Amino acid sequence: MGNLEVNIGRLSLKNPILVASGTFGYGREYAPFLDLNTLGGIVVKGISLKEMPGNPPPRLVEVPCGLINAIGLENVGIERFLMEKLPFLKTLDTRIIVNIFGNLIDEYALLATKLDKSGVDALELNISCPNIQDGLIFGTDKRLASEVTKAVCNATDLPVIVKLTPQVTDIVAIAEKVMDAGADGVSLINTFPAMAVDANTRCPKLSNITGGLSGPCLKPISLKMVWNIVKALNIPVIGIGGICTAEDALEYLIVGARAIQIGTANFINPKVSLEVLEGIKAYLKTHGFEDINDVIGSLIL
Amino acid sequence: MFLDKAIITAHHCFRNFCILELKSDYIVLNTKPGQFVMIRVSSSFDPLLRRPFSIFQANGDKISIFYKIVGKGTKIMSLWEKGGKADILGPLGNGFSISTKQSVLLIAGGMGIAPLAFLASTLLRKNCNFKVIWGIEHRMNDQLVEIISKIVKNLIIYTEDGSFGKKGLASDGLKWALEKEMPGYMYACGPFAMLKPISCVAKDKGIPLEVCLESQMACGIGACLGCAIRGRSGLLKVCQQGPIFRAEDIIWEI
Numbered sequence: 001m002g003n004l005e006v007n008i009g010r011l012s013l014k015n016p017i018l019v020a021s022g023t024f025g026y027g028r029e030y031a032p033f034l035d036l037n038t039l040g041g042i043v044v045k046g047i048s049l050k051e052m053p054g055n056p057p058p059r060l061v062e063v064p065c066g067l068i069n070a071i072g073l074e075n076v077g078i079e080r081f082l083m084e085k086l087p088f089l090k091t092l093d094t095r096i097i098v099n100i101f102g103n104l105i106d107e108y109a110l111l112a113t114k115l116d117k118s119g120v121d122a123l124e125l126n127i128s129c130p131n132i133q134d135g136l137i138f139g140t141d142k143r144l145a146s147e148v149t150k151a152v153c154n155a156t157d158l159p160v161i162v163k164l165t166p167q168v169t170d171i172v173a174i175a176e177k178v179m180d181a182g183a184d185g186v187s188l189i190n191t192f193p194a195m196a197v198d199a200n201t202r203c204p205k206l207s208n209i210t211g212g213l214s215g216p217c218l219k220p221i222s223l224k225m226v227w228n229i230v231k232a233l234n235i236p237v238i239g240i241g242g243i244c245t246a247e248d249a250l251e252y253l254i255v256g257a258r259a260i261q262i263g264t265a266n267f268i269n270p271k272v273s274l275e276v277l278e279g280i281k282a283y284l285k286t287h288g289f290e291d292i293n294d295v296i297g298s299l300i301l
Numbered sequence: 302m303f304l305d306k307a308i309i310t311a312h313h314c315f316r317n318f319c320i321l322e323l324k325s326d327y328i329v330l331n332t333k334p335g336q337f338v339m340i341r342v343s344s345s346f347d348p349l350l351r352r353p354f355s356i357f358q359a360n361g362d363k364i365s366i367f368y369k370i371v372g373k374g375t376k377i378m379s380l381w382e383k384g385g386k387a388d389i390l391g392p393l394g395n396g397f398s399i400s401t402k403q404s405v406l407l408i409a410g411g412m413g414i415a416p417l418a419f420l421a422s423t424l425l426r427k428n429c430n431f432k433v434i435w436g437i438e439h440r441m442n443d444q445l446v447e448i449i450s451k452i453v454k455n456l457i458i459y460t461e462d463g464s465f466g467k468k469g470l471a472s473d474g475l476k477w478a479l480e481k482e483m484p485g486y487m488y489a490c491g492p493f494a495m496l497k498p499i500s501c502v503a504k505d506k507g508i509p510l511e512v513c514l515e516s517q518m519a520c521g522i523g524a525c526l527g528c529a530i531r532g533r534s535g536l537l538k539v540c541q542q543g544p545i546f547r548a549e550d551i552i553w554e555i
Contacts, residue, residue, distance in 0.1 A: 025524035032302055053536055060517045060527035065347050067519060071526050074536070216346045244346060267519040268341065268350060270304060270390070 002284040003291040006040075006258045008236040009184025011122045011159035013040035013095055013259055016292060017249070017277045020240055020263035021046050021099035021124060021163075022071065026085040027092065033270035038277060041095030043261060044085070046126050048100070049107050051077030061196045061205040065242075066218070067264050068194045070211035073101065073129075078114050090119050097161065101126035104133065105144075105151045112155035123158050125149065128165040128190045139165040139174065139190075146177040153182035161238065164188040164225075171225050172232045185236030186229065187261060189222045215264040216242040223251055230256030230297060244272065246279020253280075256297040302393055302522065303327050306386045310363055314370075314379050315442035320357070321378065321387070322365040328392050329359045334399070334420035335513055335545040338366065338391030339521040342374040350519050351390060352378075353540075355416035355490075358452060367415045367449075393521045394544045397511055399423060402485030405431040406478050408499055410471045410491020411438070414449065416513045416544075417490050421453045431455060432478060436471025436495070440464035472498050484508055489548075493555075500548040510548040514539055 004015035021043040024030055036042065054074025061068045076085065081098075089096045098120050100111040112123060127139035127148060138144045145162070153160055162178040164171055166189040175186045191212025196205040204210075222241030229237055239252030244265040252260045265272045280292070289295055311322035328338065339351035352374045354366040370379050381387065397420050405424060407417045414435050424431045435449075436459045446465070450456050458466030459474045467474070471491060478484070483506070489499050490513035503510035516539040518528035529536040530543075531552040537543060 023524065029520075029522050029524040033304060054526065054529065056531065057529050057536075058517055059529060060519055060525070062348065062350050062517075065349060067349060069519075069525070069527060074526050074529070215349055264349070264519075267525050268346075270520075270522065 001281060002289055003293070004281070006292060006296070008161060008238060008258055009159055011095065011161070011184055015040040015277055015280075016253065016259035017273055017280070018043055018097070018238065018259055018261045019266060019273050020261035021126070023263040023266045026081075027089050030266070030270055034274045037093040039094045039273055040259060041097050041121070042089065042092070043097040043099050043124055044081075044089065045075055046073055046099040046101050047075050047078050047081050047111065048073065048102060049078055049111060051075065051080060055208045058205065058207055061211070063196055063213070064217070066213050066215035067267075068196055068206065068211040068213050069191070070206045070208035072208065078111055082114070082118060086118060086120070095121040097122045097124050099124040099126055099163070101129050103129055103131060105131070105148050108148050109151040109155040112152045112158070116156040116158060120158065122161060122184070123152065123156065124161045124163050124187060125152060126163050126190065128163070137165065137167075140168050142173055142177045145174050146181040149178040149181035149183050159184040161185050161187050163190055165190045166192050166221065166225060172229050175229045175235065176233055179233065179235050185238060185258070187238035187240055188225055188229070189218065189241050192218060192221070214242070216244055218242045219248060219251075223255060226252055226257050227255040227299070243276065244268075246276045246283060249276050249280060250283060250295065253292070253296050254299050256299070258296055302391060303331075304390050307389050309381055309383050309385045309387055312381055312383055315445040317370045318367070318441065318445055319370065319379050320365055320367050320448070321381070322363050323387055323389065324363055325389065326362045328356070328364050328389075329362055332356055332359050332364070332392035333396040334423050335397035335416050336392040336394045337416075337521070337544060338364070338389045339393060340366075340378070341388035342377050344388075348374045348377070351521065353393075353515070353518055353521060355419070355513065356392065357415045357418050358422065359419065367412070367418070369412050390521060393540060395542065397488060397513075397545050399427065400486035401427070401429070403430055404482055404484045405429055406475070406484035406487045407431060407433040408471050408475055408487065408489040408491070409433065409435045410495040411436070413490030413492075413495075413513065414453070415490075417488060418449065418453045420488060421455075425454050432457060434459065434471055434474030434478060436461070436469075436474060436491070438462070471495055475499060475502060479506070487511070489513070496548075497553045500551070500553055503548055511545050512548050512551065513544050514546060514551070515544065
């Protein structure tokens with residue numbers, strides 16, 4: 001079998017298949033369905049300093065080939081994560097990447113400090129949240145995105161991946177800034193802001209009015225953003241958005257993503273990550289590749 | 302819980318109502334009333350998510366679900382034929398606790414009969430003294446009513462327009478049943494607007510009540526956190542902490 005190992009800056013993965021934050025719980029939820037050790041890594045549900053209850057229901061609405069969610073970042077908070085969730089994750093032979101978020105740069109830095117020596121393998125920064133100080137979303141402002149990345153990198157020796165929001169005019173510029181600030185790589189895209197309305201009641205279908213769109217409908221948009229970043233900056237990118245099959249994952253790898261995250265598809269088929277991995281192995285064999293890194297960025301123009 | 306491609310052993314639709322029977326030894330052996338399965342409607346991604354369905358019956362090596370055609374997903378399902386396969390995930394959720402009280406009342410509204418039918422079969426096997434009130438909008442296909450009456454013993458049907466059985470809502474059935482005999486335990490499943498007044502009656506009379514709730518859900522296994530509802534202790538996950546709840550644990554005021 002060919003080599004599947006890839007590197008995202010200082011983070012090495014035994015294969016390029018990761019599962020996306022918020023779609024895989026804290027790992028244990030999926031243990032009945034697949035051997036979690038086969039994955040390249042698990043990106044756990046976003047963690048904040050304090051436990052968060054999330055938004056009131058309804059929190060989900062299905063749209064053609066997509067899902068809009070407004071969970072509201074419900075999570076157990078860093079202390080309970082370290083005590084209740086991490087011990088199980090540490091028994092696994094796979095990379096544990098903890099997604100963190102906050103509403104102040106100091107909150108991100110404090111989370112990074114608390115996770116620094118906890119035994120996790122890397123951090124992923126969700127910067128699609130508003131900064132309390134000026135109301136700007138970290139990920140839509142070059143200066144803020146850079147500052148939050150710098151603060152986290154100063155607070156920890158762990159590899160840092162910055163998860164980018166697609167709601168920007170120039171995603172390449174944001175990617176460049178966070179890399180300059182010390183990130184090991186970027187992951188994209190986070191969900192796309194969206195809404196749905198019930199025409200009969202004239203009410204929004206989500207209690208939060210708006211939410212984040214995920215699922216297969218995002219793939220072409222995300223793929224193009226990944227390609228733009230790789231082409232312009234040649235940096236480590238993790239592709240996220242609508243991956244349901246090995247072919248979907250391969251599209252991202254071919255345009256230059258070094259790894260991918262599977263999100264919404266985990267809800268539909270709990271074994272999908274394993275099936276995507278098997279499909280990629282079969283592809284390498286069929287197409288005579290000995291190393292996945294030869295597929296990465298092999299787009300023929 | 303288990304992921305399976307189950308063979309469709311029977312599938313009958315009566316206008317908008319269908320009973321789908323699937324072969325799954327595993328689920329029959331491991332399930333109890335009130336639990337549900339998630340069924341994948343399409344092998345492509347539109348519709349995207351699995352659909353949750355209460356287990357209606359579990360006998361021998363087969364389970365069945367009773368569903369109403371309401372949207373794109375159930376419309377596609379209604380075309381499935383015997384001999385085909387269905388991608389199912391289950392059994393999921395907590396299930397009812399089985400009361401050993403002498404007099405038990407089950408109250409169903411519309412499709413809420415599905416989980417209570419399974420419960421009624423179990424209570425029957427335990428020689429429990431129970432009654433089932435089923436409130437529906439209007440007269441259903443005679444053949445379907447006959448099938449359900451065979452499965453659900455001690456069934457009393459109420460129709461809103463009086464076109465079949467007694468005239469009135471499920472809550473009228475509850476009033477009638479309470480006048481006859483005070484139950485020691487109650488179970489209910491149906492629309493939120495129906496469950497709310499029943500929960501008030503249960504509280505007033507001091508009768509324990511378990512309700513089966515539904516919610517939009519993506520995964521069914523506690524990962525998406527989409528199915529949260531308001532409980533007295535905070536938000537509750539319908540898929541994992543439910544779908545069966547003690548009525549007093551739910552916040553009924555919207």
